[in-house]
Amino acid sequence: MADVAAVAGVSAQTVSRVANGLNNVEPSTKERVLAAMSQIGYRPNSAARALKTGRFNSIGVIMFTLSTFGNMRTLDAIATAATQAGYSITLIPIALPTQGQLLGAFTRLSEQAVDGVVVIAESHILDRADISLPTGMPVVIVDSDADDTYAVVDTDQTAGARDATRLLLDLGHRTVWHVSGPEASYSAARRRDSWLHTLTEAGIEAPPVLVGDWSTNSGYQHGLALVKNRDVTAVFAANDQMALGLMRAFHENDLAVPEHISVVGFDDMEESSSFWPPLTTVHQDFSAVGRLCIEQLLAQIDGSRPSGGATIVPTVLIERQSTAPPRSL
Amino acid sequence: MADVAAVAGVSAQTVSRVANGLNNVEPSTKERVLAAMSQIGYRPNSAARALKTGRFNSIGVIMFTLSTFGNMRTLDAIATAATQAGYSITLIPIALPTQGQLLGAFTRLSEQAVDGVVVIAESHILDRADISLPTGMPVVIVDSDADDTYAVVDTDQTAGARDATRLLLDLGHRTVWHVSGPEASYSAARRRDSWLHTLTEAGIEAPPVLVGDWSTNSGYQHGLALVKNRDVTAVFAANDQMALGLMRAFHENDLAVPEHISVVGFDDMEESSSFWPPLTTVHQDFSAVGRLCIEQLLAQIDGSRPSGGATIVPTVLIERQSTAPPRSL
DNA sequence: GTGGCATTTGTTTACGTAAACATGCTAGCG
DNA sequence: CGCTAGCATGTTTACGTAAACAAATGCCAC
Incomplete structure (x- = not known):
């Protein structure tokens, strides 16, 4: 900066003003x-600038894995919204979401140059008392337990699972099986609970949960077993990928979908409409989740x-072609 | 840091030494x-530290979209490798990969605190003379043209497309159709060229390219047209998703895969083994690509x-169940 | 014409850290 | 016993920037 000032024949401060686009500078200067x-x-x-201003213009995202469809889409939306801002x-x-790993990540993050953090946790781990973000650091949490201390943005898992289960019941099925996500996942738990609740509410005893x-x-x-x-x-699967696996097992055993068995997924991946048959599923608006995360974080x-x-996203x-009334009707 | 020094009754420099884990400090101190x-x-x-040391311990990644399978997997691998380092x-x-957008990204990046950059470009845009990274910034490019100035890491698109095409020819098919990726994509172009070359080499005149x-x-x-x-x-599709779309069109029109038509994809998504039928495809080792990117970047x-x-990744x-000899055999 | 205000530019300072150098102390050796 | 080498620690300084304040200029109103 000093060099620039020397060449232009002005002070460093003036260079700074130009660099920051302040308008109280003579056009010719x-x-x-x-x-x-x-x-x-x-x-x-940027290091010097951040040191001086205390702002980094960067948002940290802690994730357990990029390789699930939902996390990836959420990250995409977050990145887009953040860039625009x-x-x-x-x-x-x-x-691995072990405690040590998480702790390490938070430590790293606290040393990183970020103005706020989005945690895409997918587990209960955040509840642990021994894990804490630097005090005063703005945080938004996606897809996990809501401690009241933190802002939470998430899809309406409960309504989605209820709608999926009801659809099958309304078609005339006597009961609905469920392939859930892993035990540790909070959204898996909520989808399972909502499925269970919907069945119970209809006076139906639920079959055992199949944990995927x-x-x-x-x-x-699980499809092979079913x-x-x-x-x-x-069958209501807690995501589209497991629904795809189910349908493969059914195909291989000459069970037609939806004639013999109806299948519903959750997520609405881009591919789901081209599965065979095209999959009935619960659409999640990941873009909205990401956008809201950034919105809330910036406000903090x-x-x-x-x-x-x-904040709940509906x-x-x-409905596509993987669902139909049961054959006996 | 000064406060810590005051409380501990030592100088700030000693605090700094402890913080950086230098060993020339009395254990009691x-x-x-x-x-x-x-x-x-x-x-x-970290801002002050970066200002002082000139190192940010951060790597920039420029991407056009997170929402393709390959980019996401590559990013995942890059992130994992970088974290370990x-x-x-x-x-x-x-x-949008418009010139202005790209220019803006590079500008932003040059102001960002990074020690190096990975560009996942998927296009020819980098060749433009008016776009340049800050001089001296280490760069690795994935999935794009190789200007000799830059290090490039990529999958062996040519061998993959050749193997896919040859497989179909070896099964006895008289020719192989191709659904390519978009014009602007460099890897799409290489897969298409390799398909074309393999057919030509076998003395077969290639059918028109179907651009997806x-x-x-x-x-x-394209499936509906075929x-x-x-x-x-x-048919050889330039990725698994298009292959899935093809198969849907064939299913809907009662063309059995592979009995009537064989289909080969490219990527080997996790889902591909559960498509119906399970898809024959070219496996890409995205983890290796990501790992090598970081390796090369750190070396720079x-x-x-x-x-x-x-650097080429094989x-x-x-082979799964979407390929078979033609029915006439 | 003079006082006051707005506008542009310059000067000083501090952000938190680590390198470079300086100091003081202890131990080992002849 | 005195000298030096080595180690723990302290002091000074600079990294590049922007805020706060200061100064210089020009303009307007009375």
Whole structure:
């Protein structure tokens, strides 16, 4: 900066003003400074700027895995919204959600240059008392328990699972089986609870929960088991990938979907409409989740909003061709 | 830091030494400093540290979209590898790969606190003379043209597409149709060229290229058109999603896969083994690509390696149930 | 014509840290 | 016993920037 100032024949402060686009600079001076900048190849030093202003213009995102569809889409939306607001994204992935890993990530993050944090946790781990973010750091949590201290943004898992279950009941199925996500996942738990509640409310005793791990293969394995039970006419899978695995198992055993068995998923991946048959599923608006995360976080950062409270994004049930009334009707 | 020093009764420099884990500190002193740190809740200021050391311990990633399978997997691998090496990831997404957007991203990045950049470009845009990274910034490019100036890491698109095409020819198909990725994509171009070359080499005149956009739906649309041409017995799609769309169109029109038509994809998504039928495809090792990116970038950062040169990651053809000899055989 | 105000530019300072250098102390050796 | 080497610790300084304050100029109203 000093070099630029020397070339342009002005003070460093004036260079700073030009760099920051302040308007109280004579146009001719500004031009001279800009010329000097490009001549020298001046690049502002963000470290120094951050040191001075206390702002980093960056948002940290802690995730357990990028490799699930929902997390990826959420990250995409967060990144897009953050970029539009002039923030960049600092990504801190955690391979295994062990406590040590998480603690490490938070420590790292506290040393990182971020103005706020989005945690895409998918588990109960945040409840642990021994884990804490640096005091005063704005936080928004996605897809996890809501401690009142933190702001939470999430899809309406409950309504989505209820709609999926009801659809199958309304079609005339006597009961609905459920392939859930893993035990540790909070959204899996909520989908399962809502499914259970919907059945109970209808006076139906629920069949045992089939616990999967979100993967296509776990759906396939449960599908192979279900094939042996000819009473099964309707299955609600907690995500589209497991629904796909189920359908593969059914196909391989000559059980037609939806003629013999109806299948409903959750997520509405881009591919789901091209599965065979096209999958009836619960659409999640990941873009809205990401957008709201940034919105809330920025509000916390500029101090215009307290940290607590939950924001729920509605779901939409998309009926395609994997659901039909049971054959006996 | 000054507060910590005061509480511990030492100088700020000693606090700094403790914070950086230097060993030339008396154990008792160290203990006192650590106690003072946790009492005060001291967090090192990364901006000041970066300002002083010139190192940010962060790697920038410029991407056009997170929403393709390959980009997401690559990012995941990059993030994992970077984290293990003690670096965090700064993400800069670009919604539309227009020149202005890209320029803006590079400008932003040059102001960001990064020690190096990975560009996941998927297009020719980098060739533009008017776009340049800050001089001296280490760069690795994935999935794009190789200007000799930059290091490039990429999947062996050519071998993958050749293997896919050859498989179909070896099964006895008289020709192989191709649904390509979008014009602007470099990897799409290479897969198409390799398909074309393989056919030509076998003395077969290639059918017209069907240009898709990676999406399931574009595969579906081309599939609907292909159905009308009963001569088509084999299709190679440039990614798994388009292959899925193709199969949907074939199913809807009672063309059995692979009995009537064989389909091969590219990518080997997790879901592909559960498509109906399970998809024969070309497996890409995205983890290796990500790992190599970071490896090369870190080597550039510590100065142990010049910037040029390409690294190619091999592919593996995975035969599943979407391919078979043509019916006439 | 003079006082006051707005506008542009310059000067000083501090952000939190780590490198470079300086100091003081202890131990080991002849 | 005195000298030096080595180690723990302290002091000074600079990284690049922007806020706060100061100064210089020009303009307007009375």
